[in-house]
Amino acid sequence: MSEIVGVWFRRDFRLNDQTALFNCVERLKKSGGKWVALFHLDPKFSEEMCPHHEYFFQTVSGFKEKCAEIGIRLHIIYGTVEEFIKKTLEAIPELTAIYFNKDEVGSGKSRDDVVLNRLAERGISATSFLDTHLTSATQVVKGDGQPYKVFTPYFRSWSKLAKPAPLHIKLHELQEYYYRTETSIDPEGESCFANIILNSKRNWEKLGESEASNRLERFTTILHTYHTKRDIASEYGTSQLSPFLKTGVISIRTIYQKILECQMDVGEGAHTYIKELAWREFYNMLYYYYPQNKQQALREEYRNLAWGTDAIRFEQWKEGMTGFPIVDAGMRQLKKEGWMHNRLRMITASFLTKDYLLDWRLGERYFEKMLIDYEEATNIGGWQWAASVGADAVPYFRVFNPSRQSEKFDPLGEYIRSYVPELKHLPTQYIHEPWKLSPDLATKFNFKINKDYPAPTIDHQMQRQKAIALFKGGE
Structure with a gap:
């Protein structure tokens, strides 16, 4: 049988402009293999419910439903990282590789390091991609290789770099190369996930890829006043895209390109917003080089x-x-x-x-x-x-x-x-x-x-x- 590649969704719940998914499909076009969609349900996030987790899981639920509508099953696998790998390989022994979009910092990076080691031990190749940011944490540093600690010179260097363009994935190719299974990989995971959604204290509205696209379009209509109204609390003056960016229902590349397209018309508003995107990159870089920052002050x-x-x-x-x-x-x-x-x-x-x-x-x-x-x-x-x-x-x-x-x-x-x-x-x-x-x-x-x-x-x-x-x- 031809190869099967797992695409592990983590904070990138979209079917377009998704780096790991795009590269997986490109691989399968050459090998003739199939892909399977995976989501790891970690007990430490599912056992303590709070607004942050509820919103995240409801986004996952919406994505799962959207996938099902086009004949793609998002498999929910419950347990530790080791259990996630074990259950997946037991259910699909033909799995040869896993593709995912990496976390460069924090607990996500620690988990990725464990996963890479465990997969290597089992002879499974793992390929990770930059997807959550426009530049990697190590890409924008000073001439001597040291990280910037002041934003303005960082921004000057960051601004000079070419940024990646959005990636277009064809829906029919996703369907064509998808590996269809009769049952779920982990019934326990499916049941646990269903209970999380059922027991959520509130139902979040306006989730998902299409809602994020609508929000971006709406933001472009007020972008010309962003630099003057973004600090006025009562105004609709900010993008309000951050929840969508966090869950990855829209990519940073799509947002950046859209703002660039508007820049000629709106001027200062677009420049100010791009600067805010750069602050996000700056903080990602700092946390990479100073991983102790959650516990102690940088200074x-x-x-x-x-x-x-x-x-x-x-x-x-x-x-x-x-x-x-x-x-x-x-x-x-x-x-x-x-x-x-x-x-x-x-x-x-x-x-x-x-x-x-x-x-x-x-x-x-x-x-x-x-x-x-x-x-x-x-x-x-x-x-x-x-x-x-x-x-x-x-x-x-x-x-x-x-x-x-x-x-x-x-x-x-x-x-x-x-x-x-x-x-x-x-x-x-x-x-x-x-x-x-x-x-x-x-x-x-x-x-x-x-x-x-x-x-x-x-x-x-x-x-x-x-x-x-x-x-x-x-x-």
Whole structure:
């Protein structure tokens, strides 16, 4: 019998412009072999449900259904990496190779290293491809081979490199070369996966490849204002493509090419967005070279700062009950939607670290559970930026004033009113600092601070001085 090649889907749930799948089909055109679609259901991700995991698995479910519609079965295989390999090879002993799109950083890289060793032991070839980023983690470095720690020179070098074009896969070829099996490889995996979907606490809408394409098209209509509106919390000013990019229902190449096509017409907006894509590449590069970043600050001089761990304050922050409306609106959006506007990510992270003086790692791990677009390298980089302990981070003496941030990026209070409804009837003049309402106005608007909404839980100016002292003591 001719060869069978497994395509292992991990965070690339699409049938077009998928690097491993494209290269597999090209191989099969020459060998006349077949391919089979695989998904590894790891117990450590399936046993703890949170918005991040629920959204991911529902995306997988939608992809599985889409594949089934065209006669392709996505096999769900449950267990450890070793069990995944064992079950697959027992069910398909003719399997000769596995193709997948690699993870260059974090737990994904650790898993890939194990898989490559286990497959080699069994005489199975494994071929991995760059797919999640436009450049590999080792591709953009300084002349001496050392990684950049400042974004601007990194961006200059990154911008000069040619970027890969989208890959077009023909649907009829996928069907022609697909290896059809009468039963699933792992009934236990199928059953476990069905239970995960059945027991999800919420149903996420607008998932998958076609929805991602629609979102990209919609974004191009506002791209000309991206550079001016992307920080305004109440505006539809950002791409909101990050959840689709995280799950890989759209490729980074497709997005990049589309933005380039618009650049001549929209100018600065496109350039600004491409810069944001480059930040994602920058953080991926940093995490590759500094794999300890999830546990410790990149900047050595700030690794032993005496961060707090106050459980009550951490809970106030998580629940959006800090008494600072813009912070609370951001945290409530996260809890409600599993997503948060990027400016709010900066504001809430700054507040946790510079106002509450709590450990940035607490926030990073909470975001890991809650964000449907969570990407390890980017999230770690963002938190270290806000906490002033990472590469090219905001200086430690720059402490966001939540009230001024609110006035600047939600001037009419529309964002606050959307997520903190107990304040929606207050005049805009007081929406950012409701504790400043006079007794007469409080009576007029039937509002009582600390009853209808919490008073500020800290004094910002006092905490700012403490934050600066914390960093000076660590130097």
